[in-house]
Amino acid sequence: MVDPESEPSGPAAEPEPAVSEPEPSEPEPAPAVPRLRPRSRTASAVSVFGELLITAGLVLGLFVVYSLWWTNVLADREATKQGNEVRDGWADGRGGPGALDIKNGIGFLHVPAMKNGEVLVKKGTDLKSLNNGVAGYYTDPVKSALPSAKQGNFSLAAHRDGHGAKFHNIHKLKTGDAIVFETKDTWYVYKVFKDLPQTSKYNVDVLKPIPKESGKKKPGRYLTLTTCTPLYTSDYRYIVWAELERTEKVDENRTKPDELR
């Protein structure tokens, strides 16, 4: 119907009047442009409401960007800084199993199956601390044992998403996987023996020195990882238990144990 030759002229010709339109001072053939008719009150209200909805959508979208990206940027930066401080402290001869450097973190968690490098571990699980991209060991509601303790449960928490997302890949951990905790003088090599993919956030029993749900009945040197699940929400908690397999002295070159090579 329409000659293809004439088509390019159509869209090309149209912008011309559109550009000159914003100049309100120009005398216009008023009735020809219906857009300039004063809009009814209802139409204006609907229009503002629509724009508010669009704005709300954009803000929510930005919140997702903030949660899943920007907090990671900030947390990784802060965690790297704090981790370097701890390593510098170790190099200067501070810290160690006898005199744990509580304020600056007690060591680093290496979980090869999570593929996220090393995670600094500090005391306490308050949000302010965890938001710096570190893992915290519990002081409340059940006090965590330290890895150097003869027996007990070394219980840790970290974020699943945002703020470093240090335990993001916790679901990739399988029975037998290694979890290595590095202090100034010692590598603590743990092996995963049980996971609990979903439990109530009030289930503090998982932190007990002998966590019964893991199937253990006797005291031992256990490690508990906790984080939120399902991904991107925190309705429930994901738990992974591991047991100490052996310890290795850290040598001069800080040679990593076999599990990390």
Add this chain to the structure above:
Amino acid sequence: MYGWIWRHLPGNVWVRAVVALVLALAVVFVLFQYVFPWAEPILPFGDATVTGAGGRP
């Protein structure tokens, strides 16, 4: 709303576009720097710890 803001910006189309962009970036900055950090602990997306009844970690 946005039309009203646009009409009240000074200058020609280019100046208005630049001012509008700066305003939009300022809004994003305020959201990321102040509003979202305030809102985040209130929203139930990031709790990672188990906790006794009642207490928020």
